[in-house]
Amino acid sequence: MAGAQRLRARAVGRGAGPHGRCLAPGVGRVIDWNAVPDEALLLVDTAPLIYHLESDERFxxxxxxxxxxxxxxxxxxxISTVSLAxxxxxxxxxxxxVLARQIENALCEHRVVALTPEIAVEAARLRARYRLRLPDAVQLATTLQIDAWGLVTYDRDFSRIEDVRIIS
Structure with a gap:
């Protein structure tokens, strides 16, 4: 997707606002999920899954x-099988x-997308184009393969991506 749109977090709470500063990047920031169309399919990268599962106080x-x-x-x-792993x-x-099995069961309630030859080839193309780590290239390729509305991530490596709508 040429010129992919980005949905960024906005600051909320104490220290936030147009001139406020957060203690660390991302702390005190939320994403306006109402800006995402109803019934949109989103691929969720690993970090947001971990932050959610661990009820991370910061993120x-x-x-x-x-x-x-x-x-x-x-x-x-x-989610991709890369994120599951x-x-x-x-x-x-x-x-x-036991905890791993509980997490697996919870994550498998969502659509789990396995690595296919088509995703692998697209990942190689994206990896070469953007000089990404292989897991990141697989996430992007998976997003494209399933025709997801966007990729939800907290990974700064995606800042220059043009093929996929990045939500961070």
Whole structure:
């Protein structure tokens, strides 16, 4: 998508506003999920999933509305098998297999998109064009393959992407 639109977080709360500053990038910022069309399909990158699952105090609020809109049926979410693997690595690394299975079950309530040869080829093209890490290129390629409205991420590596609408 040439000249892809970006939906950025806006500052809210104490220290926010046109001249206010947050303590750290992203802290105290939320995304206006009402700007996303009803029933839009969004691919969710790994970081927003982790922030949501861990109820992260610093960044969780930024993405809370996304998961609320999904739970109410207003937005549809998809995740790649790359994100599934990345999210489950932490619990498995700490011997928390039961928690990993619970997270897997919760994430699999959304559309889970497997890596296909078509996604792999597109990821290679995007990786070469934008000099991305392979997991990031796979996320972009997956977003394109499923014709998602956008990619929800907290990854700054996507700042120069033109092919996909980035929501961060």
């Amino acid at each position: 969780g609020a930024r993405f809370a509305g996304l998961f609320e809109a999904s739970a109410s049926g207003r937005l549809r979410l998809a 990345e999210v489950l690595t932490g619990p498995f690394a700490h011997g928390r297999d």
